[in-house]
Amino acid sequence: MDRPAIEALLTEPVLVLIGPTAVGKTALSLALAERFSCEIVGLDSMQIYRHMDIGTAKATPEERVRVPHHLLDVVDPDEEYHVARYVADAAEACRQIIARGNRPLLVGGTGLYLKGLLEGLFEIPPVPETIRASLNQRLAEEGRALLFAELSQCDPESAERIHPNDTHRLLRALEIFQATGRTWSEHLREQKVQPALSNVLQLGLLCERTVLYERINLRVEQMIGEGLLGEVEKLLAMGYDPGLKAMQSIGYRHMVQFLKGEWDWEETLFLLARDTRRYAKRQMTWFGNGPDIHWFALSETEAIFNCVEGFLMHSLSPPLAKGD
Structure with missing residues (x-):
């Protein structure tokens, strides 16, 4: 696998908003972006696929009008997309956002992508x-x-x-x-792997488990109501194989199993909600080990804003001269 080229380490301030699926990152990200002149960079391994909108909970066209979004709809579902390519694409997106005078805000729940940006990538030797x-x-x-x-x-x-x-x-x-x-x-x-970003504020969003599970159940109902089954039927009609990595993700493989007659509708919805809850739990396990993440409850909007303001003030202040 050829590693995409990454330019020099980016030292300008970058904001990151992470958390489990359905916790409320989208609404907060829009508020942060509008308050701090940000453009949003996706931090999601599924939203990079075209034609997969409902099951990946992509930002709506209206939300994209409010705030520019990047790294959505990058490749087709049958194209390969790996962490090395993401790191190069995200670093370039951040660089262009900064050149326009705005701030990058990375938003999502794919911990491996964030790890690649913050810690660098290990180039695996070729194996026969x-x-x-x-x-x-x-x-x-x-x-x-x-x-x-x-x-x-x-x-x-x-x-x-x-x-x-x-x-x-x-x-x-x-x-x-x-x-x-x-x-x-x-x-x-x-x-001696090198990171792509060095000046990062990581914000983590969380809520009580029972509340999160209620939000996940509502998310599942919303995706079904918006036409997730029809989206999967369209992907199959376009010729995308159900065995593709993208088609095996949560939501898509559940609809495929229903269409194949493996599960009835009630079982499909039950398993979709259950597997989404399990995925959220895995996300929290991954992020829970991050010592540099500032965790906030969904209701702590002002505290989050204050944290960002303090970070930007510190990052943008000139260093003190000796003797000051």
Whole structure:
């Protein structure tokens, strides 16, 4: 995978608004953007797909008129889009927004995208398909525990940070070692990965779990009412395979299962709401480990505004001269 080029580290102030699905990021993002002269940059791995509007809860045409939005409708559902491309696209969008005299406001819930922007990307060495196939065969025949024991011998540092049940990263670590003769940890240290952004205020939006689950139920009802089933039928009629990564996302795969007759309508709606709640829980687990996130309740609008004002005042103030 070729890594898109990223220009120099962006040091101008950038705002980030994150939180679980359905927590209320859209309304707050519009208020922030209008108050602080921002343009919104999507931080969502699904909203980059064209023709997928209802199930991804994209900003409406009216909301896009109020505030410019970027990184929506970037690729078709059958096109590849990965974190490296997102980091390059988002950094360029931020750079252009700043050049226009506005401030970037990244909004969404895809933690991996934010991690790529703030911590940089690790360029995975090429792995021959023969090595990958051999390890997958061994996994099926010998089991995960034996492969993890092997990793503990050849790359104990990676084994320390990889959970024994994390099959994906276990195989990745062994692939890298077998393909290069060097450990994953060595590659990480050598590459000295660099972030794309350095001056960032991370705002996290949260609410009580029961309230969030009520909001998720309402979100599901709203998507159904707006025509999610019809949107999926249209995507299938356009020739998009139900097995595509984009079509396997929450909402879309549920409608596909209904159309295939696997689930009845009541079961489909129940599973859609349940899986959305589980996704929100995974998002909070991911973001909950971030020490630099300033968390606020949905009702704390003024406190959020004050936090942003303090950040911008500090970021834009000239440094004190020695002796001041």
